[in-house]
Amino acid sequence: MKTILITGGTDGMGKALAITQLKNGHRVIIVGRSKDKGSQFINEAKQLNASNRAVFLEADLSLISENKRIIEFMKQEMKSLDTLILTAADQSYRPNKRETKEGFEFTFALYYLSRHVLSYGLKSLMEKSNGPIIINISAPGLKGEVKWDDIQMSQNFDSTKAQRHGSRLNDLLAVSFDNKNEAKHIKYILFNPWAVRTTGADASAKNKIQQRINAFIYKLIGKTPEEAILPVIDLLDAPPKETLSAYVQKKGVDLSMPTFDKNKAARLLNETNKLIQK
Template identity: 45%
Template sequence: MRTIVIAGGTDGIGRELALQLIRNGEHVIIIGRSSEKGDDLRLEAARLDREDRFLFLQADLSLVSENIRIVNEVKHRVNDIDQLILCAQSQKFSKVYRETKEGFEHHFALYYLSRFILSFKFQELLKRSAAPLIINVCAPGVKGDIRWDDLQLQTEESFNSIKAIMHGSLLNNQLGLAFVQSAADTNIKYVLFNPGAVQTKGATEAFSNRLLQILVKFIYKIIGLPVQKAIEPILHFIKLPPKDSLTAYKQNKKLDIAQVILNKNQSERLLRLTLELIKRKHGELKIN
């Protein structure tokens, strides 16, 4: 039995993974914002007679302080982590630049900063596993350039959440590289995974306009994968982790890392800028 932590495990891909892993008898720790959804998963675990192998931890992962609190709580509960799956994301479309109470742009904080903190801060527990693995569910393969002078898109004239998420995906690519470089003396594997279009409620109801919702649902019925199908590659990685330290996939297709991360000399820069941002708004974060 492995210990698997899923950040963002109460909805969509994370929830379906949690249910499947619970059925498989793994020890699953779910981190999510909604206590009600966490209770729903707990009831499902009880129905499967797996409640003793399930733990839900409530947290708002858009907050640096909450990520750190959760890391400390997990450390008090388990001696090691075999796999960390990063799924937390908000897909609600917005044209409004919105900051968390800590002063970070919301998508930047949830989709990138949380994954940054959890990746590095759980490194100690992961190293104690025989075959540790991190799966970052993001979007390797997305084209574009990192805005090094404006990581949070604060000066973007026509800001919207889609731009923020796409930019966050570019940051997550570099995060994967920064992590494996810092963990070069370990056997931790890091997978950047793009599930493509998936028929989750978050994706099909991202727009508040009812007509747009109907249109998106129709499109996703054509091009989108059912959630159960979309998680199959992740379940494969969980069963048989890749041999390389850093890999990237779009669904079942392995991507060329050189094409996913065009400039491999920037990971240290991203590491430094991220730590400086956190220090300025929250306080110093030690990752080693």
């Protein structure tokens, strides 16, 4: 039995992965903001006779303090961690910048900072596992430049651009983590599911007309969360040999792309640590 931690595990792909892994006999801890959705997960676990293997942790992962609380819980309650699946995100369109209580732009904090803090904070616990894997569900394989003079995308805010920028930061997070993965024991996988039919996908549109267009497009080409997780399940069952890899669905991504530059990854790590320590 493996121990699996899933952020954003109350919705979409995170929820589908959580239920699937419970059915496969593993211990699953999910993290989410909604008590109601967390209770639904626990009830579904009971129906599967898996309530003793299901845990819901309520947390706002846009806050560094909450991420650290989850890390401390895991270290106190679990002897090791086999799999960390990072899916927490908020795709909702926002016309204006939203700042967390800790002073960070919300999308930057939830989509990037949380994944940074959890990846590094749980590293020692994962090193105690026989075959640890981190899966960061974002959007590797796409072009884009990091805005070093506005890394949080706070100026001239656009929530869609902020989300895309967050994926570029996650690309560099994976590279820097692999560089710090001295024992080369943990495998870090970036995964782009492409189009997935979720409520978040509809909410990302600026207006009702665009929402309808998105709904039509996703109905044509989008996958259900249950379909979208199938390549992730394959990666968990048969992980790649490399300690760092990236995929768009089942297709591997060329890590020689500029978005995976090691020097930029080191720079981002340095700047992120400065932000966290302020």
